[in-house]
Amino acid sequence: MTGRGRIVVVGVGNSWRGDDGAGPAVAAALRGRLGPGVPGAPVAVVDLDGEAARLVDAWDGADLAVVVDAVRTGAPPGTLHRLDACDVHASATASSHALGVQHAVALARALGRLPRRLVLVGVEGADFGHGTQLSDPVAAAVEPASRLVVGVVAEAAAAAIAGPAPP
Amino acid sequence: MTHKGTGGRSVRVEALTRVEGEAALHLDIADGRLRDAQLQIYEPPRFFEAFLRGRRYTEPPDITARICGICPVAYQMSACAAIEAACGVTVEGPLADLRRLLYCGEWIESHTLHVHLLHAPDFLGYDSAIAMAADHRAEVQRGLDLKKAGNDLLELIGGRAIHPINVRVGGFYRVPTRRELQEFAPRLERARDLALEVVRWVAGFDVPDLEGGWELASLRQPGEYPITRGRLVSTGGLDIGPDEFTDTLVEEHVERSTALHGTLRGRGPHLTGALARFALNAGELAPGARAAAAEAGLDPSTRNPFRTIVVRAVETLHACEEALAIIERYAEPDAPAVPVEPRAAAGTGWTEAPRGVLWHRYELDGEGTIVDARIVPPTSQNQRAIEQDVVGFVTDHIDGSDEVLAHGAERAIRNHDPCISCATHFLDVRVARS
Numbered sequence: 001m002t003g004r005g006r007i008v009v010v011g012v013g014n015s016w017r018g019d020d021g022a023g024p025a026v027a028a029a030l031r032g033r034l035g036p037g038v039p040g041a042p043v044a045v046v047d048l049d050g051e052a053a054r055l056v057d058a059w060d061g062a063d064l065a066v067v068v069d070a071v072r073t074g075a076p077p078g079t080l081h082r083l084d085a086c087d088v089h090a091s092a093t094a095s096s097h098a099l100g101v102q103h104a105v106a107l108a109r110a111l112g113r114l115p116r117r118l119v120l121v122g123v124e125g126a127d128f129g130h131g132t133q134l135s136d137p138v139a140a141a142v143e144p145a146s147r148l149v150v151g152v153v154a155e156a157a158a159a160a161i162a163g164p165a166p167p
Numbered sequence: 168m169t170h171k172g173t174g175g176r177s178v179r180v181e182a183l184t185r186v187e188g189e190a191a192l193h194l195d196i197a198d199g200r201l202r203d204a205q206l207q208i209y210e211p212p213r214f215f216e217a218f219l220r221g222r223r224y225t226e227p228p229d230i231t232a233r234i235c236g237i238c239p240v241a242y243q244m245s246a247c248a249a250i251e252a253a254c255g256v257t258v259e260g261p262l263a264d265l266r267r268l269l270y271c272g273e274w275i276e277s278h279t280l281h282v283h284l285l286h287a288p289d290f291l292g293y294d295s296a297i298a299m300a301a302d303h304r305a306e307v308q309r310g311l312d313l314k315k316a317g318n319d320l321l322e323l324i325g326g327r328a329i330h331p332i333n334v335r336v337g338g339f340y341r342v343p344t345r346r347e348l349q350e351f352a353p354r355l356e357r358a359r360d361l362a363l364e365v366v367r368w369v370a371g372f373d374v375p376d377l378e379g380g381w382e383l384a385s386l387r388q389p390g391e392y393p394i395t396r397g398r399l400v401s402t403g404g405l406d407i408g409p410d411e412f413t414d415t416l417v418e419e420h421v422e423r424s425t426a427l428h429g430t431l432r433g434r435g436p437h438l439t440g441a442l443a444r445f446a447l448n449a450g451e452l453a454p455g456a457r458a459a460a461a462e463a464g465l466d467p468s469t470r471n472p473f474r475t476i477v478v479r480a481v482e483t484l485h486a487c488e489e490a491l492a493i494i495e496r497y498a499e500p501d502a503p504a505v506p507v508e509p510r511a512a513a514g515t516g517w518t519e520a521p522r523g524v525l526w527h528r529y530e531l532d533g534e535g536t537i538v539d540a541r542i543v544p545p546t547s548q549n550q551r552a553i554e555q556d557v558v559g560f561v562t563d564h565i566d567g568s569d570e571v572l573a574h575g576a577e578r579a580i581r582n583h584d585p586c587i588s589c590a591t592h593f594l595d596v597r598v599a600r601s
Contacts, residue, residue, distance in 0.1 A: 016233045049236035049329050053280060053311050054318065103297060107284075110300035111308055130214040 007043045007153055008062045008115070009034060012050040012069040012101060019077070019125030019138045022070040022145070023047075026123070029146040034153060043153060055104035062115040064156045066149050069101050070138075071122035078124060078137030080145055082152075085118035119152050121145055192557065192576055199565055204557045206550055206580070219540035224250050224509050224531050225336050231527070231542070232330045237280065240273040240325065241520030242527075243334045244395055245542075248516025249527040250336050252409070254507045261500040262338040263395070268348075268493045269324040269331070270394050270518070271486040275317030275358065276328075277521035278441075278479040278486075281584045282369060283310030286476045289578050290372035306368060309361055313483070316358035320490065323351055338504030348494040355494070359487035363459055366480040370463035374473035377559065381436045381552040383443035386519050392451040392485055393444055393519050400447055403434060409515040412526055416543060429548040436551035439523030440583060441478040442469065453488035456481050472556055472582040479521075479584070509535025520545055522584045546585040553583050 011027025013020040024047045034043040048054050050069065059065035071081060085105055101120065108114045123145050126135045134142070195203040215234055219227060227246035232239035244266060251258060258266070283306070284296040293299040300307040318328045323343060325331025333339050384405060388397035400406050407415055417432050431437050445452075445460070449467045452460065460466075460481045465474065511533040517526040523545025530539040556579040561572055 014233075014236065047329070051236060051280070053284060053314050054328070056311065057315055057318070103295070106297040107300060107307075110297055111304060111311075 006062045007064045007066075007156060008059055009043055009045045009066045009149055009153070010055065010058050010068065011045070011047050012055070012067055014049055016130065016132055018127040018129050018131050018133065019123075019135055020070050020128050021132065021134055022123040022125060022138050022142065023050075023068045025134060025139075025142045026068045026121075026145045026149065029142055030149060033146070033150060050101060050104075052104040052107050055101065056108045056111070056113050059108070059115040059118065060113050063160070064117045064119070064153070065115040066119045066121060066152050067101055068121045068123065068145060068149060070125040070128070072125060072128075073122070075124045076137070077126035077135060078141040080141060080148060081120075081122035081124070082148065083120040083122065085114060085120070117156065121148055121152070192580065194557075194561060194572060194576065196561075196565065201558060201561045201565060204554050204561060204576075206554050206557070216540045216542055219529075219537050222537050224254070224507075224529070224535040224537060227527070227529065227537070227540070228334045228336060229330075229332070232334075234542075234544075236329055237277050238273060238520045238522070238525075239330050240270050240321070240334075241518055241525050242542075243331065244270060244518040245516050245520075245525045245527040246529075247334065247336050248396070248518060249409075249514045249529050250516075250531075251507060251514070252516050253512045253514025253529055253531050254336075254510055255512075256337065256505060256507045258338060258505055261342075261498055262503075262505065264493045264497060265324060265339065265342060265500075266334075267395050268490055269321065269334070271490040271493070272317045272320030272324065274394070274486040274521050275362075275483055275490075276314050276321060277317075278483045279310055279314040279317060279365070281521075282365065282476055282479050282483070283307060283314070285584070286479075286581055287369065287372075289581060290369075290374070290473075290476070309364065313358055313361045313365065316354050316361075317486075319354065320351065323347065335504055337507040338500075338502075340503060342500060342503045345497055345499055348497050352491060352494050355487055355491050359455065359484065359491065362480065362484035362487050363455065366459040366463055366477065366484055369476045369480050372476065374471060377471050377473060377556070379438065379442075379470045379472050379552070379556060380559075381438040381555060382431075382434055383446045384431070384437045384439050384524065384548075385443040385447045386517065386524060387447055390451070392453070392482075392489070393448055394489075395518050399517070399524065401431075401437060401443075402446060403437075405431065405434075409517050409526065412515065412517070412543075413528065416526075416548075418543070418547075429543050430551060436555050437548060438552040438583070439545050439548055440475070441482055441521075442472065442475050443523070444519060445469070445478045445481070452481070453485050453492070455488050456485035459484055472579070475582050475584070509533070513539075522546065523549060549583050549585065553580055553585065556580075556582065 011023035013023035015021035015024045027045050027047050030045050035045050123141050191207045193205045228243040231242035231246045234242050288296055288299045321328040326333035382401050382403040384401040386393035386397035387400045398408055415432050417430050446467045463477050509531050513530040515528045517524055525545055526543040528541040529537055532538050557576045560575045560579045
């Protein structure tokens, strides 16, 4: 699923818990645009429930991992947040998954299994109750979030083509 | 976080995250005595029961798999068992073996997650697996490798690891070839070796003395360790089939919680799960697991809930051994599923989720539409027993600080691996003193 030189996009969340389904919804929206077989974008798109060990496995050895997850920060619902991995451990309440993304980042850091670069795209959620519907502002944020992920991947692809700076 | 409340001190600890699910524990202490301990649970099966009504009889395996990210196979298998019972179908032979194989993957994954990332830090004096990983990197990495073997077995049989999609009423959509399974066997042999190392690791942990007073209940099926079928037996002499559970289980609605407390009529708190399975079925363990249990000093009379970490490790080893045995004897079935035709009837079924007995009941009309659905998960059955352990700890440490009480209560809960809602989020502990 992953490996050095690879880019992985992970949609984290439970689509049966309202806005917690934002991550999987973005992953679904990206499947046609990113993924194996799409020229110029050697990207794996996967859904996960946020359980820490599975996340560590998913991004192990990747050059870039983009993790899309619902968050609760108090911002207006539908707000997009972009965090780099180095910011994630400082904001322990960013993810809606108490044993999820930020723990996976910390665990991977302790074990030396972080991807070379990790970007977290947070979608501010409103309603995490039972049900398969996203709230209106979160549903409206799926396309902008998808474009944000495509942009992050494109930046990385461009950097890879340019190659690393000579020592 | 501590803040002053009116008429007493109230402490809120947002640390109980190493439990799968969301819940809260309130301890009410007055004049140095514990007045009440309440474990609040926000539980999704209630929502799913309503959601299932009006659906086709073929849909529960896919729908109920969504209840839990950690034990979706348990939900699928109990759903299939109940619907097939309603339709008068029994699935046997290689298809039943494949179900067991899939379930072994879930046991390996779930138990290993709990042992390493949730439970072990309690015994080694860390507040999280992350802190523990800095000092015990090799052990945590070994746990992740073992867990991944379970995860990959789930993917091989179930199509994917989270909410497997290959399970259907009557069997599977696609069955693996003999060769696919044989190619996976070396992974399981390696996992078996790792699992034995894990048993030896956790057997060396210091555990507090505690004797649980609950009745232990688990499935029992002569000739096998209970996973996918059996009668419900207990240390108190219970011996019933899944249809009788309807009348034996008393579900009490608790106002503070969306969950129902499930107790057995006329009996005290009962506990299902690893400790109960081992106490009632130790003789059915695979040879390596049985030897490892003996070496670890476990015997069926074990009632110390802190020792459940060792029992889970032993069951993980058993699941590896059993999975290898199933692969060894596997012959591809003629069809990936047996036909299941609906009829107007009710059916019940249960299996052993990693954390205990999971019971489903469905009532169908003649067209195969679900008229009624009931799900009794292990955690709602275990809730009383867990509260009893919490009360025991708090009573013995009533003069301890709020931190001591909260930490001890968390440990008492974590011993039983409650999959509280399977949707992550928080478990708050509140201690109120007056």
